[in-house]
Amino acid sequence: MEETKSVEQMKFENKALWQSLTKRNEQxxxxxxxxxxxANLEEGRREEIYxxxxxxxxxxxxxGKTARQLYGTVSECASNILVNPTDNEVKVRSTDWLIALDGGLLLGSLFAMISGVSLLTNSGExxxxxxxxxxxxxxxxxxxxMLIISKYTPNPDAPKGEKGFGKYVFATTGAMLLWMLIMTVSMMLIPATINIALPAWLYxxxxxxxxxxxxxxxxKYHIVGGIL
Incomplete structure (x- = not known):
């Protein structure tokens, strides 16, 4: 009985809090x-989280911060809650440098692996x-x-016209083109005597x-908000 009363009280408080949210945060x-x-998360837990x-x-x-800047996308926030539904902490989006670090390690390691495998499978001079x-x-x-792309991840739960798919495509294309341009220029213009190649095992x-x-x-840092 007390638990039901607690839930009802929480719902009453939440209605009052809702009135002060911005339109974007409401959505x-x-x-x-x-x-x-x-996901069938119980009502009492939902109200507590809200x-x-x-x-x-x-x-x-x-x-001036929005819910998305604080918690990541709706799907990310929901996933973090559902992974541990009894946890009282709602994980917030990680700082930019952590997201960039996470993304850099992913892409850098991926291309290091590609270089190593290419050298092993193609032994020509x-x-x-x-x-x-x-x-x-x-x-x-x-x-x-990866940081730029993560900031424009679309929100499929937003109203029509505000989902952000267009911005996401534009940001992803721009970020990838910039990345490819810098990498191409570095490989073409930096002398091989400085930009030395490594053996396959080292890659x-x-x-x-x-x-x-x-x-x-x-x-360790519970990085939230990255791509993978």
Whole structure:
């Protein structure tokens, strides 16, 4: 009986908090509610989560932050809640540098692996792996590109015309083109005497360390808001 009263009281408080949300944050909370209802999360838990989130949002609104900037996309936020539905903390979107680090480790390691595998499977003298400086740039620029893309992830739960698919396509295309341009220029203009190629085993070693670091740091810092 007390639990029912507690839920009703929470619902009453949430209605009052709702009145102070911006239109954009209202849409975010509506999308989250639909997702959590579809996942059959119990009402009491939903109301508890909404109460905490809306209080945080009201503080964030004072500095111009939106729910998406605070918690990531609706699907990300819902996934984080559903992974551990008894956790009182609603994970917020990680800082930009952590998201860039996570993305950079992913892309940098991926291309280090590709270079290593290419050298192993093509033993001809004309096959050269990515230069060391280009490889380092790949980690850095790749991270920035992934950060840009993460900021424009579309919200399928938003009203028609506000889902953001157009911005996402534009941001993704622009970030990838910029990344490819910088990598191409670095490989063409930086002298091979400086931008030295590495043996296959070293590329694969760098890839392995990079992937391991990504997994470790993602768990340690609970990185939320990246692409993968």
């Amino acid at each position: 975010y909370m509506l999308g989250l509610d639909r997702t959590l209802r579809a 109460n905490k989130m809306m209080r945080e949002l009201l503080d964030a609104q004072k500095t 004309d096959v050269i792996g990515m230069g060391l400086i280009s490889l380092i740039l790949n980690f850095i620029v790749g991270g920035i590109a 694969l070693g760098i890839a392995g360390v990079g992937f391991a670091a990504k997994v470790y740091l993602k768990k």
